[in-house]
Amino acid sequence: MIAEKKKAILESTLKLIKENGFHGTPMSQVAKKAGVAAGTIYHYFDSKDTLIMELFSYTQYMIQAAMQESLREDMDFRENFFLRWISRCQFYIQNPDVLFFIEQFVNSPYFPRCSKEQNEFSQNEIIQFIRLGHQNGILRDLDPKLMSIMIHSSIMTAAKVHLDGKFSLAEKEFKQLAQMIWDSIRKL
Amino acid sequence: MIAEKKKAILESTLKLIKENGFHGTPMSQVAKKAGVAAGTIYHYFDSKDTLIMELFSYTQYMIQAAMQESLREDMDFRENFFLRWISRCQFYIQNPDVLFFIEQFVNSPYFPRCSKEQNEFSQNEIIQFIRLGHQNGILRDLDPKLMSIMIHSSIMTAAKVHLDGKFSLAEKEFKQLAQMIWDSIRKL
DNA sequence: GCCACCCGAATGAACGTTCAATAGATACCT
DNA sequence: AGGTATCTATTGAACGTTCATTCGGGTGGC
Numbered sequence: 001m002i003a004e005k006k007k008a009i010l011e012s013t014l015k016l017i018k019e020n021g022f023h024g025t026p027m028s029q030v031a032k033k034a035g036v037a038a039g040t041i042y043h044y045f046d047s048k049d050t051l052i053m054e055l056f057s058y059t060q061y062m063i064q065a066a067m068q069e070s071l072r073e074d075m076d077f078r079e080n081f082f083l084r085w086i087s088r089c090q091f092y093i094q095n096p097d098v099l100f101f102i103e104q105f106v107n108s109p110y111f112p113r114c115s116k117e118q119n120e121f122s123q124n125e126i127i128q129f130i131r132l133g134h135q136n137g138i139l140r141d142l143d144p145k146l147m148s149i150m151i152h153s154s155i156m157t158a159a160k161v162h163l164d165g166k167f168s169l170a171e172k173e174f175k176q177l178a179q180m181i182w183d184s185i186r187k188l
Numbered sequence: 189m190i191a192e193k194k195k196a197i198l199e200s201t202l203k204l205i206k207e208n209g210f211h212g213t214p215m216s217q218v219a220k221k222a223g224v225a226a227g228t229i230y231h232y233f234d235s236k237d238t239l240i241m242e243l244f245s246y247t248q249y250m251i252q253a254a255m256q257e258s259l260r261e262d263m264d265f266r267e268n269f270f271l272r273w274i275s276r277c278q279f280y281i282q283n284p285d286v287l288f289f290i291e292q293f294v295n296s297p298y299f300p301r302c303s304k305e306q307n308e309f310s311q312n313e314i315i316q317f318i319r320l321g322h323q324n325g326i327l328r329d330l331d332p333k334l335m336s337i338m339i340h341s342s343i344m345t346a347a348k349v350h351l352d353g354k355f356s357l358a359e360k361e362f363k364q365l366a367q368m369i370w371d372s373i374r375k376l
Numbered sequence: 377g378c379c380a381c382c383c384g385a386a387t388g389a390a391c392g393t394t395c396a397a398t399a400g401a402t403a404c405c406t
Numbered sequence: 407a408g409g410t411a412t413c414t415a416t417t418g419a420a421c422g423t424t425c426a427t428t429c430g431g432g433t434g435g436c
Binding site: 382 | 407409411415416419424426427428431434
């Protein structure tokens, strides 16, 4: 659906921003890496700013798509939580570019310019899940949105630790971490 | 101890980076806000890069100094944890510039250039505290460094949520959050 | 022949950094 | 005390580079 070159531009920007940061990735380099001319970028994007804004939407879409694959309904709530937590963590580990781009983006002046729908897009799935847990009386009494933010933050942090290479978490440690988060959100 | 103008330059950079990001804060603006000439910055810092690197050390130092004030030894481990968690959270809320600068910094290409001592400086206090909890058999069996990273991430996330203004957490919510994190690190 | 797509050299603004010049402070000699 | 040399602190205009963006033109499909 999405034009070949447009995708190449988005992917190149993603990689370059991870390596060189927002500043430090000139459009000329994006063009070179994407295999297009500098002018071509402006055929698809109005400016560097809109390129970056669209890149955020693009990553949100990627995440949502990846998460829907890993869903299964034939397990109890706790198992479901573990599966979701670990799946997300694995996604970020397999897509470090996305992880680092998002972290930079949400802490930059770009983020506040996003519409609500956009910045909550990939969180909605978690929020719905939390609501379900509330209805069944399994989870603590805390605003689902706040809870989802805390959970998401734990996922990204765990993925970053692993990618840093200082710990190189194995399956055991991921389960341990998921268990910790589980104990922090469930009623004791 | 630290020269008047040098401090003014650091503080100005901190504020500007929070508002405009790394890019988007030219040296000319830093100079203007600090009330010095452009050239003066280069008397104290070799380049923009070293200014930013030193700014990170500066924030780490601020945090450490602020935390030492809030310490008291006459309480049990659990109360101590709550005090520390909430104190740090409050520090970030009272110093949003520091919070947003650090978040941007640690996810940028600058961070990997830091020495270990620098990026662990402000964490050491937490790590020591966790070790104590391990010795007393209160905390779960998990690498203290990993634990401290997860805790710190929860603190920053909570502070950011509050500063976003979407939730405006009251004391009750902070205690709730601290309780959640407590339940995630202690042996059940 | 039109339109969407694509090119890449050219443009002009913005930026980090330099530097010659100035002022102030400190030290040293007479 | 006066004079002079030395060093640090400071200035802001000027420099050279880099970068986002533009534009005139080219190509191929319909």
